[in-house]
Amino acid sequence: MPHLKSLYPDVSPLTEYLNIWDSILGQPHQASFPDYTVHQDEETGTTYTFKELKKRIDDLAASLSRPVSQGGLGLVGEKREMIGIMCDNSSEFVVLAIALLKIAVPFALISCYSTPFELKNALKIARVTRLFAAPQYFSKALPVVQEVGIPKDQVYVMYSQIDGYAVARQVHKDHLAFLFFSSGTTGLPKAVMISHGNLEFAFRQAMAIQQEKLAVAKPTPPMTPDGIPAILAFLPMHHTFGFHIYIIRAFAAPTRYIILRKWDATTVLKSIPKYKISMISMVPSMYHQIVNHPDFLKTDLSTITISHSGAAHLPQEIATKFRNQTPNIVFFSDGYGMSETTVSAIVRPYPGTLNGRLEALQGSSGVLLPGMEARIVREDGSEAGFNEVGELWLKGGNVVLGYFDNVDATRETFIDGWLRTGDHFKVNEQQYFFFADRRKDTLKISGSQVSPVEIEEVLLAHPQKLVADVTVAGVSGGRTSDEKVPHAWIVLTDNGRRLGPQNVIVELDKWHKENLSRYKWIRGGIEIVEEIPKSPTGKTLRRLLQDRYEQRKGMKSKL
Structure with a gap:
């Protein structure tokens, strides 16, 4: 099977110099927008209109770029800067991110849920020079930034405002826009380098898909009082999925965003009828929580016309439960993507697009986005045939620059312009892709990547040196x-044996929860073993350990 090209028309070529700002908020048609409410904080009720938000972004861009001698921060200068952003979902997050994109100063998206251990790693990996933190995270961040050597006067509390104006700075399409932390295809978290060109290409892909959809279906009028579609913004803005929906693509057409500081299924179900939500995007674990919530069947979801799932594979039974309770949905969109493709690579097409050629095929992840190419590769490196499972390789303008300051990982993952995804797919003769499984060790939990290696390193770093060897892998x-x-399998040191197995488990459980974000916790348990099985070359036999675990679990369930 030769490598495949997208069925959609190609994305228009990018100019050599550009700035994603021009696509986000520099479009001529935006001048005719009504001054609608674009942001509403669900918790406080604070609102901003489109014009107010744009002025806040312009003002902040000016204050960030203005020379220090004139009261600004002087970010656009000779010094190489990397700005860290540590903030939960808020209008202020959107303002700061777009202002930095406008003046083309790169930034790193840092999870506001980071433990001190994770924050220290993120600051060091990204080589952050200044940190902007929301007030509620400032006290937690300050000791860590001082430990890594960031001066105290280069740490800022967000939500300040200075008047002024800055022109969008045109930069080369490969100019770094921001870093997003990902576990990549294997190993410890890495900082993915996303360029202005990557963002522009991904933006054009999304607009091309929307144009194809509009050619066969008129938008369903929203049920909001002013006729402006409403979206609940609860996906983390520091995650690539939420970042693109709520920031990069948010202003292509008038849309209201009800901002939730964090995900809460009860609040979401209450908010859908309250704000007459038109469109909703979630990761599979969120869909799971919603359809199993006690209020799900009692909630009026009739205002939702479009639903989207991303960041991980959505099981069909969950999608069906959700669709059965949303009678007015005209399209349930699914797809496949990863940080290394900026946001998406494969999308389930709207039925009837491309002159009736495409359909939303049941069980399929979809077809390649415009401008993308793909290969399905066997273990020996040869090309797989149609309907044969192999590793998915991708190419396109949305494939990122690589991993920041990590030549080895970049070389292993990005080969001659191709991205090795580490995921197994098959593709049929009509070029519909079907997810098979994950070849890589990285886990996807609540839509976020979790590195077993990172968890292993935390366990090994316990100050009492309780662990001689450890392996972490995914279990049911x-x-x-x-x-x-x-699930963790550990071999005890002499110190560990003296403390005793049960005490070690209690101690390690407490230790890793203090040093890792909640979604990385070892929910499968900690197991003490005499040794970790290895191959003759020293490679850990994770599959053997996983099979033993599942076999024991199966036997227990039968008893």
Whole structure:
């Protein structure tokens, strides 16, 4: 099977110099927008109109770029800067991110849920020079930034405002826009380098898909009082999925965003009828929580006309439960993507697009986005045939620059312009892709990547040196049938044996929860073993350990 090209027309070529700002908020048609409410904080009720938001972004861009001698921060200068953003969902997050994109100063998206251990790693990996933190995270961040050597006067509390104006700075299409932390295809978290060109290409892909859809279906009028579609913004803005929906693509047409600081299924179900939500995007674990919530069947979801799932594979049974309760949905969109493709690579097409050629094929992840190419590769490196499972390789303008300051990982993952995804797919003769499984060790939990290696390093770093050897791998027990949770197999040191197995488990359970974000916790349990099985070359036989675990679990369930 030769490598495949997208069925859609190609994305228009990018100019050599550009700035994603021009596509986000520099479009001529935006001048005719009504001054609608674009942001509403669900918790406080604070609102901003489109014009107010744009002025806040312009003002902040000016204050960030203005020379220090004139009261600004002087970010656009000779010094190489990397700005860290540590903030939960808020209008202020959107303002700061777009202002930095406008002046072309790169930034790193740092999870506001980071433990001190994770924050220290993120700051060091990204080589952050200044940190902007929301007030509620400032005190937690300050000791860590001082430890890594960031001066105290280069740490800022967000939500300040200075008047002024800055022109969008045109930069080369490969100019770094921001870093997003991902576990990549294997190993410890890496900082993915996303360029202005990557963002522009992904933006054009999304607009091309929307144009194809509009050619066969008129938008369903929203049920909001002013006729402006409403979206609940609860996906983390520091995650690539939420970042693109709520920031990069948010202003292509008038849309209201009801901002939730964090995900809460009860609040979401209450908010859908309250704000007459038109469109909703979630990761599979969120869909799972919604359809199993006690209020799900009692909630009026009739205002939802479009639903989208991303970041991980959505089991069909969950999608069906959700669709059965949303009578007015005209399209349930699914797809496949990863940080290394900026946001998406494969999308389930709207039925009837491309002159009736495409359909939303049941069980399929979809077809390649415009401008993308793909190969399905066997273990020996040869090309797989149609309907044969192999590793998915991708190419396109949305494939990122690589991993920041990590030449080895970049070389292993990005080969001659191709991205090795580490995921197994098959593709049929009509070029519909079907997810098979994950070849890589990385786990997907609640839509986020979790590195077993990172968990292993935390366990090994216990100050009492309790662990001589450790392996972490995914086992059954997640929210969906194909979501795996981390399980740890450990070999004790002499210190560990003296403390005793049960005390070690208690101690390590406490230790890793203090040093890792909640979604990385070892929900599959900690197991003490005499040795970790290895191959003759020293490679850990994770599959053997996983099979033993599942066999024991199966036997227990029969008793």
